[in-house]
Amino acid sequence: MHLNTFSKDVYVSRRKQLSETMQNGLLVFMGNEESSMNYRDNWYPFRQDSTFLYYFGLDISGLVAVIDLDNNKEIIFGNELSIDDIIWTGPQPGLQELAQAVGVQKSGPVTQLVILLQQAQKSGQSIQLLPPYRPENKIKLSAWLNTTLPGIEQFISVPFIKAVISQREIKEAIELEEMHKACSISADMHLAVIQNAKPGMKEYELAAMAESIAMSHWGRVSYPTILSVNGQVLHNHYHGNTIQDAQMILCDAGAETNRHYAGDLTRTTPSGKRFTGKQEELYTIVLDAMDHAVSLLKPGITFREVHTQACIRLLSGLKQVGLVKGDPEEAVANDAHTLFFQCGLGHMIGLDVHDMEDLGEEYVGYSDILKKGTSFGWKSLRLGKTLQAGFTLTVEPGIYIIPELIDKWKAVNKLGDFINYELLEDYRHFGGIRIEDNYVINGTGSEKLGKHLPKTLDDLYAARG
Amino acid sequence: MHLNTFSKDVYVSRRKQLSETMQNGLLVFMGNEESSMNYRDNWYPFRQDSTFLYYFGLDISGLVAVIDLDNNKEIIFGNELSIDDIIWTGPQPGLQELAQAVGVQKSGPVTQLVILLQQAQKSGQSIQLLPPYRPENKIKLSAWLNTTLPGIEQFISVPFIKAVISQREIKEAIELEEMHKACSISADMHLAVIQNAKPGMKEYELAAMAESIAMSHWGRVSYPTILSVNGQVLHNHYHGNTIQDAQMILCDAGAETNRHYAGDLTRTTPSGKRFTGKQEELYTIVLDAMDHAVSLLKPGITFREVHTQACIRLLSGLKQVGLVKGDPEEAVANDAHTLFFQCGLGHMIGLDVHDMEDLGEEYVGYSDILKKGTSFGWKSLRLGKTLQAGFTLTVEPGIYIIPELIDKWKAVNKLGDFINYELLEDYRHFGGIRIEDNYVINGTGSEKLGKHLPKTLDDLYAARG
Numbered sequence: 016m017h018l019n020t021f022s023k024d025v026y027v028s029r030r031k032q033l034s035e036t037m038q039n040g041l042l043v044f045m046g047n048e049e050s051s052m053n054y055r056d057n058w059y060p061f062r063q064d065s066t067f068l069y070y071f072g073l074d075i076s077g078l079v080a081v082i083d084l085d086n087n088k089e090i091i092f093g094n095e096l097s098i099d100d101i102i103w104t105g106p107q108p109g110l111q112e113l114a115q116a117v118g119v120q121k122s123g124p125v126t127q128l129v130i131l132l133q134q135a136q137k138s139g140q141s142i143q144l145l146p147p148y149r150p151e152n153k154i155k156l157s158a159w160l161n162t163t164l165p166g167i168e169q170f171i172s173v174p175f176i177k178a179v180i181s182q183r184e185i186k187e188a189i190e191l192e193e194m195h196k197a198c199s200i201s202a203d204m205h206l207a208v209i210q211n212a213k214p215g216m217k218e219y220e221l222a223a224m225a226e227s228i229a230m231s232h233w234g235r236v237s238y239p240t241i242l243s244v245n246g247q248v249l250h251n252h253y254h255g256n257t258i259q260d261a262q263m264i265l266c267d268a269g270a271e272t273n274r275h276y277a278g279d280l281t282r283t284t285p286s287g288k289r290f291t292g293k294q295e296e297l298y299t300i301v302l303d304a305m306d307h308a309v310s311l312l313k314p315g316i317t318f319r320e321v322h323t324q325a326c327i328r329l330l331s332g333l334k335q336v337g338l339v340k341g342d343p344e345e346a347v348a349n350d351a352h353t354l355f356f357q358c359g360l361g362h363m364i365g366l367d368v369h370d371m372e373d374l375g376e377e378y379v380g381y382s383d384i385l386k387k388g389t390s391f392g393w394k395s396l397r398l399g400k401t402l403q404a405g406f407t408l409t410v411e412p413g414i415y416i417i418p419e420l421i422d423k424w425k426a427v428n429k430l431g432d433f434i435n436y437e438l439l440e441d442y443r444h445f446g447g448i449r450i451e452d453n454y455v456i457n458g459t460g461s462e463k464l465g466k467h468l469p470k471t472l473d474d475l476y477a478a479r480g
Numbered sequence: 481m482h483l484n485t486f487s488k489d490v491y492v493s494r495r496k497q498l499s500e501t502m503q504n505g506l507l508v509f510m511g512n513e514e515s516s517m518n519y520r521d522n523w524y525p526f527r528q529d530s531t532f533l534y535y536f537g538l539d540i541s542g543l544v545a546v547i548d549l550d551n552n553k554e555i556i557f558g559n560e561l562s563i564d565d566i567i568w569t570g571p572q573p574g575l576q577e578l579a580q581a582v583g584v585q586k587s588g589p590v591t592q593l594v595i596l597l598q599q600a601q602k603s604g605q606s607i608q609l610l611p612p613y614r615p616e617n618k619i620k621l622s623a624w625l626n627t628t629l630p631g632i633e634q635f636i637s638v639p640f641i642k643a644v645i646s647q648r649e650i651k652e653a654i655e656l657e658e659m660h661k662a663c664s665i666s667a668d669m670h671l672a673v674i675q676n677a678k679p680g681m682k683e684y685e686l687a688a689m690a691e692s693i694a695m696s697h698w699g700r701v702s703y704p705t706i707l708s709v710n711g712q713v714l715h716n717h718y719h720g721n722t723i724q725d726a727q728m729i730l731c732d733a734g735a736e737t738n739r740h741y742a743g744d745l746t747r748t749t750p751s752g753k754r755f756t757g758k759q760e761e762l763y764t765i766v767l768d769a770m771d772h773a774v775s776l777l778k779p780g781i782t783f784r785e786v787h788t789q790a791c792i793r794l795l796s797g798l799k800q801v802g803l804v805k806g807d808p809e810e811a812v813a814n815d816a817h818t819l820f821f822q823c824g825l826g827h828m829i830g831l832d833v834h835d836m837e838d839l840g841e842e843y844v845g846y847s848d849i850l851k852k853g854t855s856f857g858w859k860s861l862r863l864g865k866t867l868q869a870g871f872t873l874t875v876e877p878g879i880y881i882i883p884e885l886i887d888k889w890k891a892v893n894k895l896g897d898f899i900n901y902e903l904l905e906d907y908r909h910f911g912g913i914r915i916e917d918n919y920v921i922n923g924t925g926s927e928k929l930g931k932h933l934p935k936t937l938d939d940l941y942a943a944r945g
Binding site: 017019029050052053054055056057058059060062064065098101103104105106148149150151153154164206215217219222223224226227228230231232233238239245247248249250253254255308357366367368369371372373419420423452 | 518522684710715822
């Protein structure tokens, strides 16, 4: 069995940095278990917890790690295979061997962890958890800590959360290598869709094509694929439609490398050789907003500002088409853009496609001084805070024509000074366009992650052949 | 949104039959929820509970259904989408519309279910559950029934379990159609592996090829694919090896149709154009045992007997090669076959690849009079009971040369009268062979499910080109 970890120094050094930040307490890292599909032993593909992977590297189910800062100990807990297990699984490295592969000196059975936690509680040692998101881990923690399920909350440590985020958000060189790889595989997934899409095909046939490319690199998709002729439906995982002439196919899909780094790309492709005139017009507006947003990326700017500028650019373009009226800047200040672009311009990405979302968006995407908005549109902007070199993030502007939303706004002539509702009726069944790439912030600006993937009309049409 | 259910009469009639069997009580059917991968909102592909699918058809997360036999009511509980949700998901059918699509008259929010359960507890009505296998459903049930997690056990109803099994184990014509489809897609998955495998490829490249075929039919794999040059490792989901000359590639993979019926096929393919001499010899023995087992399938025979006869046939073949000594029947009576064939000849299959395994193997595969064995080998035979027309099952004999097991037996000369340990050393690194197809028991014998897939040496070699 090949463990597929980085060198042990990587993990030793990450834990050293965390330990120096935290200084004391008993830090608990819950690894994930297998997840059942339709009965206990029929499993989804195993996905290890990302923070566990970051500090302990072991892509194996049923492990828990602790860093006991008060007693200067690191221990990985798990259960050894029996001789019967080995007959079914082949010879496997023992727990102690696994621990040493990632520079951890001690290991033990889970029963010892329970004793350790109970002793810590008795002695008043501070037990610190990250927010659990898997129900089986909640059940285990509640039993081990002798508390109710809501009672786990008292052990969740904001300083621990913040310390982890401050490390994980700045990508190391070896991580950027994985991110480039994830984005290049993702680009190949999209290229297959761009080159093969045609009227008469089922959406699921194209999705299968894309996903098989992720798998053929020993990885998987980093999130459920969106591949739809109804790109305006933002949370759309239905793949049952037959592709028709003159439609747009929005594909939002990404690969996860076998070290679990994520790519997250979107392309919108004409079902025929070319977009229709209307489609070309709005595609160009989205692309222009994207280029503008990317040109602004650099350390020191808030992503909230980049989002705002991209929205202004979107509305400027829509004004030229006649769908928007008045001053684009004023329109955005009044949230008029949220009729067309209801979500955020991007989010952090890394070991998770929404990186560290389990730790809380208020810490990952915002800060003590910059809080997330609560109004429509702004509440969906996952990233707002000041960019730093080493951040990896998505940029994904779009235009989504959502009939239900138009009807809701039009009924009260909402922001009627900025919206041309009459002309908008002509676009009622237009659909949705999104373009998305991933970037790393460097010293002076940004660099796109992964290989080239057609994005301009010329490139896209050339790839369509 | 296309619901992809059978006609509503199918579900009405299934529930009618169940209600007639059970007569009273409050039957609770827990639908599944979305399963989180690396943070709450990043989901694995949704998999509905199979019993919920069987009686209520709705392939949608977060539903619970009840049949209240004492008050002659059927109700589906779930939560309606808000207008905000609809903006993100597009217009969706309401809960009442969903319920009516499967012939259920009443629906309501989950809060009403909680009240119903509490009233039932107060009034002493018998609340009957099937065994929950998802941790989130255990958490919900424990809250709703005001009990501890182990306390849920008291509500699990053996009569309910048996009633469900007695229905689900006899496949209807519309189900057999789905099973044929599942097995035909599975056959295409295997054909791709047989035709494309060659030295130098990675196992995961072949696995990706197979899985993409399942997806290209709007389905998925029905269980984690085994594709390995180490076929002797029975629970082997590692796909990282490079295929070498003169190896055998064991692929155990199956499709799940978009109505969630499973196929489960295995083929063992030479990495080159032909097997080696030794490989051919043992392949032929497995194939002969399989043909013999299939010839015995018919209503009235126990699958335990079919398994026993297949084992005798395997050992007869191995005796001809010289690996086994003495009388094959006596050897099997002494469990000598378990050195080569450690698992069972097959299992029930249907909506689950191990059909109804969540309900308990003692009820699905055995009966009040025929209990499962507890010794090595026999404890892994999932199906033992008397076959009936309408059963669908797998037949999957194999020979697995497991060095760790040989060493364990040889050290004490276990069953030395039957095993030629000296010759066995020549086979120490032989690997493993399995051949598997799926069958439906009919009035007089059995019928193979799905399209033809090469299995004889001639067919296999012809497909290798």
